[in-house]
Amino acid sequence: MSLIPPGQDKERGGRWMKLFQPDLVFFEPRALDYPLGRKLYQKYSKSRIPVKMTTSHNRVTGLPGETELEKYRVAKRTLVVGIKKTLDFEPSKPSAEYAIPLATGCMAHCHYCYLQTTLGNRPYIRVYVNVDEIFERAARYIAERAPEITRFEAACTSDPVGVEHITGSLKRTIEWMGQQKYGRLRFVTKYAHVDSLLDAVHQGHTRIRFSINAPYVVQHFEPGTSPVHERIEAAKKIARANYPLGFIIAPIMFFDGWEQEYTQLLEKLRDQLGMIPDLTFELITHRFTQTAKKVIEKRYPKSKLEMDEEKRKKKWGRYGRVKYVYPNEQMEQLKQFFYSKINQYFPEAEISYLT
Numbered sequence: 001m002s003l004i005p006p007g008q009d010k011e012r013g014g015r016w017m018k019l020f021q022p023d024l025v026f027f028e029p030r031a032l033d034y035p036l037g038r039k040l041y042q043k044y045s046k047s048r049i050p051v052k053m054t055t056s057h058n059r060v061t062g063l064p065g066e067t068e069l070e071k072y073r074v075a076k077r078t079l080v081v082g083i084k085k086t087l088d089f090e091p092s093k094p095s096a097e098y099a100i101p102l103a104t105g106c107m108a109h110c111h112y113c114y115l116q117t118t119l120g121n122r123p124y125i126r127v128y129v130n131v132d133e134i135f136e137r138a139a140r141y142i143a144e145r146a147p148e149i150t151r152f153e154a155a156c157t158s159d160p161v162g163v164e165h166i167t168g169s170l171k172r173t174i175e176w177m178g179q180q181k182y183g184r185l186r187f188v189t190k191y192a193h194v195d196s197l198l199d200a201v202h203q204g205h206t207r208i209r210f211s212i213n214a215p216y217v218v219q220h221f222e223p224g225t226s227p228v229h230e231r232i233e234a235a236k237k238i239a240r241a242n243y244p245l246g247f248i249i250a251p252i253m254f255f256d257g258w259e260q261e262y263t264q265l266l267e268k269l270r271d272q273l274g275m276i277p278d279l280t281f282e283l284i285t286h287r288f289t290q291t292a293k294k295v296i297e298k299r300y301p302k303s304k305l306e307m308d309e310e311k312r313k314k315k316w317g318r319y320g321r322v323k324y325v326y327p328n329e330q331m332e333q334l335k336q337f338f339y340s341k342i343n344q345y346f347p348e349a350e351i352s353y354l355t
């Protein structure tokens with residue numbers, strides 16, 4: 001498997017996650033019209049990784065694998081270098097006004113990830129090389145709303161840190177946004193590979209959030225991501241580099257010992273980080289749709305993910321889609337718990353929302 005599993009970090013004596021390297025790379029011909037596309041083509045053509053062409057990043061065919069599951073696993077290790085043609089950005093509430101599209105797809109295997117359903121049968125990892133065109137479009141969105149601030153979320157369709165060592169596009173976006181008086185960037189990651197971002201000229205315009213969770217959730221449902229202690233180490237580096245910092249605790253779940261594990265997580269954060277100015281928390285409880293449940297059961301048949309509709313409350317989302325969320329009483333319990341713990345350990349921090 002090319003997402004090299006955790007190994008031993010001799011310096012720190014702990015587990016660590018290596019950088020993702022694809023097993024197979026596809027290029028759209030037009031990607032070669034752009035400097036980043038040409039650079040990646042040269043790099044992979046010289047490597048031992050097979051390189052193929054595809055007419056469209058939306059329709060990559062010929063992935064090896066006998067069964068649907070095998071093809072899915074191969075797709076998660078396949079990189080597609082293409083052009084973002086549709087430059088109408090999707091909305092990204094509640095954390096931002098727009099999603100900025102730098103990449104689609106992710107190499108990790110989080111069982112609960114909503115990309116399972118939103119990407120359908122195209123779970124391969126697409127990176128877009130027409131970054132300047134994406135910036136031009138973002139500039140127009142900013143101009144339309146100025147002098148109000150326009151926030152862009154870079155992690156709606158991927159984990160952008162997971163592919164940053166391949167493209168460098170996130171750093172470029174951070175520096176571009178640093179020059180935008182009325183533009184702000186934010187993204188969330190489960191990867192700790194942030195060193196290349198530390199010297200970016202960000203001007204405080206990018207908020208980097210780390211997705212963290214209780215050990216039970218990380219161990220059972222987040223294969224292929226950086227361990228939480230590495231994410232916290234990375235968060236410390238980000239705070240030292242004067243970026244606005246945040247944590248997303250998601251998905252929050254009920255399991256045996258949840259109060260104790262979440263308390264210990266917050267204690268660990270406080271002990272490791274100390275007081276951080278301008279710190280935010282976003283809290284997202286676990287939810288699923290019936291479509292997601294079917295997909296997850298096929299792709300991760302041994303998953304312990306609790307998806308019992310009987311234990312949940314229906315919530316209607318956009319386009320009449322039904323999500324199964326925790327019932328009101330449990331939501332209230334979570335709200336009381338997390339608000340009180342975060343206020344206790346991080347009295348200066350802002351809790352942006354619990355949903």
Ligand code: SF4
Binds near residue numbers: 108
């Ligand atoms: S790291 Fe994020 S984007 Fe990637 S699979 Fe996990 S939840 Fe999905």
